[in-house]
Amino acid sequence: MIARWCRWIVSLLFISVLLMGCKAEPPLGSAERPIVMGFVPSVETGQLLETTTALTKLLEEETGYQIEPYIPTDYAAVVEGLGAEKVDVAQLSAVAYVLAHDKYEAQTILVTIRKGKTDYRGQIIVRADSDIHSLDDLKGKSFAFVDPTSASGHIYPKALLIQEGYDPDTFFGQTVFAGGHDRVIVAVMDGTVDAGAIYDGARDLPAIREIYPNLMEDTRVIAETKPIPLDTIVVRKNLPPEIVQKIKDAFLAVAATDEGAVILADPYGIDGYLPSQDSDYDPVREAAMALGMDLEEWVKE
Structure with missing residues (x-):
C-alpha cells in the first residue's frame, strides 16, 4: 500500500514538472513579450529615439499591443533581426527591404508618402563655395556615402557614376560611410569631405535646419539619381496575420492624426502611407542586377 502511494506521489510530481516545462509563452504584443519595431539610424540616434518612442506609444494606443523600439547602429542589423525573428516590424529603405525580402521573406505592407x-x-x-560643379570635378576628391544598403545615399549614386563612365572604386581620393544622411551633410558642411550623397529631402529636415539655418543656400546639388521607391514598413516572416493587419491599420490611423503627422514629419519627413506590394521594389532589384551588385555582400562592407 505504501509503495503504491509512493508511486502515485512520484507520478504526480513528474506530471507537475512536465506541466511547468510546458508553460505557455506569453502572447506576442504583451508586456512580457513586446512587439519589437526596428528603425534604421538615418538620423542622429538621440533624436530618433525620442521620435520612435513617441510613435510607438501612438501605435500601442491603436493596437493594444506593447511595442518596443529598436535602433541599431546600421541598416544591416535590422535586416538580420528580421531574419532571426528578433525584430517583428521595421521601417526600411528600399534596398534594405529588398535584401530582407529576398533573404528572409520579410514582406512590405506600406510605402511612405513624402510631398x-x-x-x-x-x-x-x-x-556652395566649392569649386566642384560637375561629376567630373569630383575626381580625386573625398566623398561621404550614407550606408552600404542606402539606396539614395550609396547604391543609386554609385550607379549614376558608373552610368556616366566613372569607376566609383578608383574615382575618389577617399570615401567614407557617415552612417546617416544628416551626418553626410555635417561632413560636407564642416569640410571633412568635399561632397556627399543624401536623399532629396534631407536638407529640408527641421533637425538639420536647426543646425544650418541657411543650408539650402550654403550647399549645391550637382547631380541627381533616377527615381527610387520610398521607405517601407516591413513585417517579418511568420508574423501572425492578425498582428500584421493591426500594425498596418495603426500606421494608417496614426498618420491621419495631428499628433501623428507632427511626429512623422520630423525627422522622417513622412506625410503618410499607402498599401504596398513587393513588386513595387523591383526597380531596386533591376538596378542592382544591371550593375552586378550583390546586396548581401554590400551589407557586409
Missing part, C-alpha cells in the same frame, strides 16, 4: 510622392531621388551635394 505627395512614393518615390524620391538621391542627390550629390557640395558646399
Whole structure:
C-alpha cells in the first residue's frame, strides 16, 4: 500500500514538472513579450529615439499591443533581426527591404508618402563655395556615402557614376560611410569631405535646419539619381496575420492624426502611407542586377 502511494506521489510530481516545462509563452504584443519595431539610424540616434518612442506609444494606443523600439547602429542589423525573428516590424529603405525580402521573406505592407510622392531621388551635394560643379570635378576628391544598403545615399549614386563612365572604386581620393544622411551633410558642411550623397529631402529636415539655418543656400546639388521607391514598413516572416493587419491599420490611423503627422514629419519627413506590394521594389532589384551588385555582400562592407 505504501509503495503504491509512493508511486502515485512520484507520478504526480513528474506530471507537475512536465506541466511547468510546458508553460505557455506569453502572447506576442504583451508586456512580457513586446512587439519589437526596428528603425534604421538615418538620423542622429538621440533624436530618433525620442521620435520612435513617441510613435510607438501612438501605435500601442491603436493596437493594444506593447511595442518596443529598436535602433541599431546600421541598416544591416535590422535586416538580420528580421531574419532571426528578433525584430517583428521595421521601417526600411528600399534596398534594405529588398535584401530582407529576398533573404528572409520579410514582406512590405506600406510605402511612405513624402510631398505627395512614393518615390524620391538621391542627390550629390557640395558646399556652395566649392569649386566642384560637375561629376567630373569630383575626381580625386573625398566623398561621404550614407550606408552600404542606402539606396539614395550609396547604391543609386554609385550607379549614376558608373552610368556616366566613372569607376566609383578608383574615382575618389577617399570615401567614407557617415552612417546617416544628416551626418553626410555635417561632413560636407564642416569640410571633412568635399561632397556627399543624401536623399532629396534631407536638407529640408527641421533637425538639420536647426543646425544650418541657411543650408539650402550654403550647399549645391550637382547631380541627381533616377527615381527610387520610398521607405517601407516591413513585417517579418511568420508574423501572425492578425498582428500584421493591426500594425498596418495603426500606421494608417496614426498618420491621419495631428499628433501623428507632427511626429512623422520630423525627422522622417513622412506625410503618410499607402498599401504596398513587393513588386513595387523591383526597380531596386533591376538596378542592382544591371550593375552586378550583390546586396548581401554590400551589407557586409
